[in-house]
Amino acid sequence: MFLTRFRINTVRLGARPLLASPQRMHAAVMSSFAGLLPSEGASSRILWRTDRNSRAEVLLFIVSQERPDLTHLVEQAGWPTTATWQTYEYKPFLDKLTAGSTWAFRLTANPVHNVRRTPDEPLKRTAHRTPRHQMGWLLTHQEKAGFRVLETPADRRRLARGDEHQLTVRDEQRHHFGKTEMKTGQANKVPLVTVTFDGRxxxxxxVALRRTLxxxxxxxxxxxxxxxxxxxxx
Structure with a gap:
């Protein structure tokens, strides 16, 4: 496994469409792997995330089984003559994870739940819209994912509710893009809500946390x- 970090040059014209569209960024990431064939489920082996730390610092992270080649991204949205990307062997770090150790973490996720408005209506996947419900989504997944979000000591809590854990939600992004159903050929508009969690x-x-990572x-x-x-x- 490999963990790759690439800094995006946000003032390059080629960077703007990538940062504006998860579809375009997905295609650019997939193009980084010479051995990846366009087969069903192939992209599920690759994870990526953009961290918007400031207007001038946006980082792309990739976790993959194959070492990527980001030459095309450097040419389109990087610094071709002065900067490149960094790729690290991930397994040594993963092997060092032990029960009881504590870490700071970051996660960009799509917190959703299934709802129906009437008993006869089929379940519909819907995004959580408030920070409290978004945090609740993560807390319901933590046990199976191999971790526990640390609680905030009672004497350090500033709110009567919602400050119980060392966890924050930020950088909510809302996208709408077209997607064609493979079975029917019907084109639909797909909404996507993403948020970034920072915490401890x-x-x-x-074992479960390695699988999550x-x-x-x-x-x-x-x-x-x-x-x-x-x-x-x-």
Missing amino acids: LEVTDP TAGLGKAKAYGCGLMTLSQAG
Whole structure:
């Protein structure tokens, strides 16, 4: 497994359509792998995420089984003569994860739930719209994903409700794009709501967490969701 980081040059004209469209970024990421054939489910082996740390610093992260070649992205949206990308072997880090260790984490996800307005209506996948419900979505997935979001000590909580965990939600993005159904050929407008979680976690099941870090968490993985990364907790 490999973890790759690429800084996007946000003032390049070629960067703007990539950052505006998860579909275009998905296609650019998929084009980074010479051994990837356009077969069903192939893209599920690759995770990616863009981190918008500031207007001038936007980073693309990729987790993949194959080492990527981002030459085309450097030419389109990077610094062709002065900067490139960094790719690291991911397995040594994953193997060091142990139960009880604590980490800072970041995750961009598509928090959704299934609802119906009437008993006869089929279930419809709907995005969570408020930070409280978005955080609740993550907390309901944490046990199976191999971690526990750390709680905020009672004497450090600033709110009566919603401040119980060391977790924040930011950078909500809403997209609409066309998608053609493979079975019917019908073109539909697909809404996509993404948010970024920052927080601190404790590893409860290293095997499950390794699976989360390499296979992703939640829906819409092809569109920049599901990739969690860890860093040393400060």
